[in-house]
Amino acid sequence: MESEHATPRALVVDDERQMRDIVSFALETQGFTTVEASDAEKAWAACERQAFDVIVLDVMLPRASGITLCRRIRAFSDVPIILLTAKGEAADRVAGLEAGADDYVVKPFHPRELALRAMAIVRRYRDANAVSRIVNGGLEIDPRTHAVLRDGERLSLTQSEFSLLLALASRLDEEVTWTELLQEVWGTDSLLGGRDMVKTAIYRLRGKLGESSAAPRYIHSVRGLGYRMPRLPPA
Template sequence: MTATEASLAPVALVVDDEPQMRAIVTFALETQGFRCLEAGSAERAWELVETTPLDLVVLDVMLPGEDGIALCRRIREGYQVPVILLTARSEVGDRVEGLESGADDYLTKPFSPRELALRAQAVVRRSRPAVSPGRIVVGSLEIDLATMRASDQGEPLQLSVNELRLLVALASRPGEPIAWRDLVHEVWATVSDEGGREMLKTAVYRLRSRLEADPSRPERILTVRGVGYRMLPR
């Protein structure tokens, strides 16, 4: 895989406390074009979820400490990344519990690496935002790039040029933590880091006032501590 191909490849986080199983899953996904990160514990997995833009999490249920079901619930509370659960349990009740935790798919061990890879491709494809030429849709938010107009739940949003640029930057990568410096560069380009950060905070505040039911408790434009911001579909 070239450097360019790697930068465009979907990123999967493989979480299992058994190195051999991580290697099997990683190999299966990499053969289908994924770039893989690995974690041997829920704690390490959560660190990567919080700091790394991910397209998929493949998560073993039987982790030491915090198990995969609990971690899946925690991921689902704040992130839209698809999750596939892996487990040796094959009972219907276990499958139901896994899906109720927010998992997008559930695969029992032993499994076919080819089947895992195909399911991974399917859940990632389904998770992609609805984007057509000149149009971005994230939940109830719609942006027409041709006219540079945005609406939420069918109601037009009155935004400044820079507010709309910021909204486009966030909505183009839903669920992905975006560094504040990258957002400043995309929206204002030439301002300094110090001045740009303050301008960004002000623009985020204004967007929240238009998009959030309670701007003091945002659910759509979230702060990622130490990184920047990310947008969730609602």
């Protein structure tokens, strides 16, 4: 589902025509080509027809919700997904991140900020392909293919989970702050709500790595600062 075209492609999914037009215009000013869909089924059909570099997805859609669509897409693709949520709906944001979304923007929002965040996510996704393969303990990370192996078993990670893992694995034995992770993975340095976003992603990532905060192997918490991945001997 991910596009390999030089010009990034975005799918904008919202049941309100005016909102779709606003988001599409903002993305197009940043160099995106856009496709619009008014509900989950039309969005899914668009995904089957062509590849996208990012999907901007409203949580509140008729019939099937944006979170349901996010989960459906995540079953076979790691294309970056940005959720649009209503102000104060923290439950939607958490549910969206748990479903595999990479970022969220709360309505009302500045269209240019959304477009810049979308471009930042696409840039990080593409830049990761230029990084060499990383091996640490029983963990193997291939940024070019976005493949992650743990003890020879391939893991299924979302784009934000992959970017988070890569950010830590690229700086072994270094303490990486909350702010640095927010900037590198989500394109924001605001800790307002951002710390919960990092915690949720770390929790999911640890689960997929087969570890917990009580007995970490790869991701260690640094109290009051962030996280660290220790350098480990070959498995």
